[in-house]
Amino acid sequence: MTPGVAANTAGSGRSVPLARPAAAVTPPPAPDSAGSAPTAVPCPKAVAPKVTRSPKPTPPPPVPEHRVVGGDALATPGLIVPPGVPAPPKVTASSWLVADLDSGEVLGGCGPHEYATPASVQKLLLAATMLPRLDPAEVVTITKEDLDIAPGSSAVGLLPGGRYRVETLWLGLLLQSGNEAANALARLGGGADGVAGGVRAMNEQARLLGARQTHAVTPSGLDAPGQFTSAYDLALIARACFADPAFRRYVLTERTRIPAQKALRGKGFEIQNENQLVYRYPGALGGKTGFTDYARHTYVGAAERDGRRLVVTLLGAEPRPLRGWEQGAALLDWGFSLPRQTSVGRLVEPGESDAEPTPAGAGPIAAAPPAGGPSNTDRPGAGMFVALAVGAVAIAVAILAGRRSRVAPTSAE
Known part of the structure; x- marks a missing residue:
């Protein structure tokens, strides 16, 4: 039975549990010591439509670095679950x-x-x-x-x-x-x-x-x-x-x-x-x-x-x-x-995959969060960035003491 899912019984005014499919799922193998994802349990194949008026969508060739976003173990065409957990229910989705x-x-x-x-x-x-x-x-x-x-x-x-x-x-x-x-x-x-x-x-x-x-x-x-x-x-x-x-x-x-x-x-x-x-x-x-x-x-x-x-x-x-x-x-x-x-x-996290390599000695640069999304102002290292900036300003002031100069403001992108 599927806990938490109920179907209305016609005319009865009550609910009854929906049954899971009878077919069993073979527990997936755990990833090997090198961390490669298991492929012994494939996903179901998508069913092609018999009749359609729509143009066929054509995805681009796979990009290896896109397939490992979120972790190397996710770059698998098959089933990936933590070792030792119960097998997931059998579904017809080609990916989930x-x-x-x-x-x-x-x-x-x-x-x-x-x-x-x-x-x-x-x-x-x-x-x-x-x-x-x-x-x-x-x-x-x-x-x-x-x-x-x-x-x-x-x-x-x-x-x-x-x-x-x-x-x-x-x-x-x-x-x-x-x-x-x-x-x-x-x-x-x-x-x-x-x-x-x-x-x-x-x-x-x-x-x-x-x-x-x-x-x-x-x-x-x-x-x-x-x-x-x-x-x-x-x-x-x-x-x-x-x-x-x-x-x-x-x-x-x-x-x-x-x-x-x-x-x-x-x-x-x-x-x-x-x-x-x-x-x-x-x-x-x-x-x-x-x-x-x-x-x-x-x-x-x-x-x-x-x-x-x-x-x-x-x-x-x-x-x-x-x-x-x-x-x-x-x-x-x-x-x-x-x-x-x-x-x-x-x-x-938003902006994480767009992060550029940070030059040696520079602090992290926080990306602006999307509206309603998590703030990056509490990101570890932000205080270090401020401290370095303040220190640099103090040194510049000491060197240029007594001079009158116009310094263009800098900005973080």
């Missing part, structure tokens, strides 16, 4: 990862650095990028271009010419996976370049977070050539999102009302959160679902238990015998069963 939102420890994964297509979980990168930029109380107008989305793809039902608060767009994006809301938010945050500027900002944000295997082409996650991510990168992006109080409030909202547009004779209507984890997993913090022909089912979910917050990401899943969110719930249960500080790697 479980991590601690607070400590950043990676508890385990399968092909965590394998390229995959994101589908609508890419909207989390849009949120991580644009939430700090946009005023949720601002009222904005939807354009015809915002509604330029793939026929039959997910939409909130926003009207061209309609006026909505930015907060309403966020709720439509995260509850109903509205692709027109994604276009509007990217346009609003993209400056003079509109949606193109918004997508460019998303890619800049991915790089800042250390998500080197992520490249956005569309703000919504609809399939496009050259668009990709990885389970590890999604965990970095999700961690940035869950650090934002507004995001946490949005993704835990069960239902909201899209206001009427009287000038356009449009009626108001209600939308519900599509993420079943919110309703059916105790301690759920929210997340995001996704699906396209090539991506298959993708999922990001987070939950809290006994003061511990975990996040799960999965890509390329098939919905049988368990749906995407149920596979995520089973992996969360597995993660919560492991001892604290259990780890096979870690989530890097």
Whole structure:
């Protein structure tokens, strides 16, 4: 049985536990003495769509240094878990990862650095990028271009010419996976370049977070050539999102009302959160679902238990015998069963992978944190940097005593 996951029994008014798949999982081998990752237990293969109107996404060749972000053991196409722990539940996802939102420890994964297509979980990168930029109380107008989305793809039902608060767009994006809301938010945050500027900002944000295997082409996650991510990168992006109080409030909202547009004779209507984890997993913090022909089912979910917050990401899943969110719930249960500080790697901090080598004798230079993210001002060595700077100024003053000179100020980048 799967602890913490329940299904509604039709007409009964009660819940019953969902059963795990009957198939067993062979416990993975431990890494060898050289620290190489185990490959004896491969991840499931992604299922190619039989019929699709979408262009096939083509990821770039793998970059070795990107595959070891977070630890050498994560550079495996197969299963990686700490030695001696219970085997994780069997899932159909072609790649997945479980991590601690607070400590950043990676508890385990399968092909965590394998390229995959994101589908609508890419909207989390849009949120991580644009939430700090946009005023949720601002009222904005939807354009015809915002509604330029793939026929039959997910939409909130926003009207061209309609006026909505930015907060309403966020709720439509995260509850109903509205692709027109994604276009509007990217346009609003993209400056003079509109949606193109918004997508460019998303890619800049991915790089800042250390998500080197992520490249956005569309703000919504609809399939496009050259668009990709990885389970590890999604965990970095999700961690940035869950650090934002507004995001946490949005993704835990069960239902909201899209206001009427009287000038356009449009009626108001209600939308519900599509993420079943919110309703059916105790301690759920929210997340995001996704699906396209090539991506298959993708999922990001987070939950809290006994003061511990975990996040799960999965890509390329098939919905049988368990749906995407149920596979995520089973992996969360597995993660919560492991001892604290259990780890096979870690989530890097924003800006860490962009750090330049420090010249000899110089102190560390702190990067500016993203809005709502962790501050770098308490980084070890910052006091040394200040002390060296003060000492240098004192020496200069002593040498130049009695002179009147104009000294140009210096700046740290």
